[in-house]
């Protein structure tokens with residue numbers, strides 16, 4: 001799936017893993033498989049979000065597939081952060097102290113990932129962050145932190161390319177007001193736009209829970225000359241924003257709306273919801289590309305949909321998105337890195353680190 005990412009992660013991880021502790025064996029695993037346990041991986045996800053639900057299932061599938069292909073088994077210890085950075089940090093501490101995990105996967109937001117990185121770094125346990133933005137200073141500060149999701153820089157270049165292709169000069173950025181959105185996206189978008197001779201003229205920060213205040217904000221935007229909006233927000237907030245904008249006749253000719261990956265890569269989860277989809281009619285979106293025609297993906301897709309449907313009957317759509325694929329690949333990367341480390345504890349990667 002994402003080969004580039006995978007190789008990078010394995011190299012970095014194998015080096016880091018040789019520092020961490022040996023695993024304990026899981027009691028409720030069947031006896032054949034138990035004899036082949038090579039380590040324990042921790043994961044911290046937010047079960048209440050669509051992204052978390054997809055990630056959890058994808059990680060479990062990766063562990064099962066890895067066993068099927070290599071006869072090497074890993075134990076996956078999952079924790080629910082409920083999207084709360086403090087809970088995520090406590091979960092990390094518990095995974096390290098009590099479950100003796102050798103690496104931690106997740107979490108989804110930079111607010112959580114930064115606290116988990118600190119805990120992991122203290123105990124020399126590698127943390128693979130799936131958060132969409134990791135500031136460049138972070139991996140220097142915490143050498144045990146690895147970013148396992150694509151950088152925002154590339155995505156913002158794609159947004160800028162759309163702006164350039166229509167020769168727009170000014171855009172307004174509307175973003176969900178959390179640290180990672182502000183720090184992770186604004187500098188990249190500003191740079192990318194500058195390169196194509198455009199700029200952000202206004203920044204509109206919306207609180208994650210914004211709802212009735214949205215019409216006031218949009219009213220102010222209606223007064224602006226600039227009618228090109230880039231929206232960087234989670235799907236729930238984006239839905240409320242577009243539903244309000246549609247009522248205010250702002251999703252029409254003369255207005256341009258561009259959503260980033262954070263929204264666009266989850267639109268598949270609401271395709272059956274007519275109101276939401278109709279309010280987004282005409283919005284342009286940038287999302288991560290992955291080839292969907294390969295046999296490996298097809299096989300994953302079929303199994304994922306079946307399992308997701310059983311686990312989450314409340315979800316209307318069972319398609320895996322990019323977040324599931326990233327979680328699957330990151331889990332494989334950890335599994336392969338552990339295999340490397342077990343094979344040759346003193347390989348050259350370790351020495352060069």
Ligand SMILES: *[C@@H]1O[C@H](CO)[C@@H](O)[C@H](O)[C@H]1NC(C)=O
Nearest residue numbers: 029030031032033034067068
């Ligand atoms: C354990 O699981 C493996 C594969 O998942 C299966 O082949 C084997 O028969 C199982 N063994 C027992 C004792 O259930």
Ligand SMILES: *[C@@H]1O[C@H](CO)[C@@H](O)[C@H](O)[C@H]1NC(C)=O
Nearest residue numbers: 064065066067068069070303
């Ligand atoms: C295990 O892998 C083989 C191919 O190596 C495949 O045919 C089989 O369906 C897989 N089984 C499961 C349970 O994934």
Ligand SMILES: *[C@@H]1O[C@H](CO)[C@@H](O)[C@H](O)[C@H]1NC(C)=O
Nearest residue numbers: 032036067068069070071072
């Ligand atoms: C895994 O183990 C089974 C039975 O022990 C064996 O038949 C199979 O070839 C092994 N697969 C790999 C990839 O080593």
Ligand SMILES: *[C@@H]1O[C@H](CO)[C@@H](O)[C@H](O)[C@H]1NC(C)=O
Nearest residue numbers: 118121122124141142143144
């Ligand atoms: C993280 O761990 C490394 C290696 O032990 C150490 O040099 C560094 O100071 C730690 N970083 C922080 C922020 O504690």
Ligand SMILES: *[C@@H]1O[C@H](CO)[C@@H](O)[C@H](O)[C@H]1NC(C)=O
Nearest residue numbers: 290291292293294295296297
């Ligand atoms: C999948 O589609 C891409 C682009 O359409 C094509 O280049 C590639 O060869 C296809 N792969 C397979 C396995 O069909």
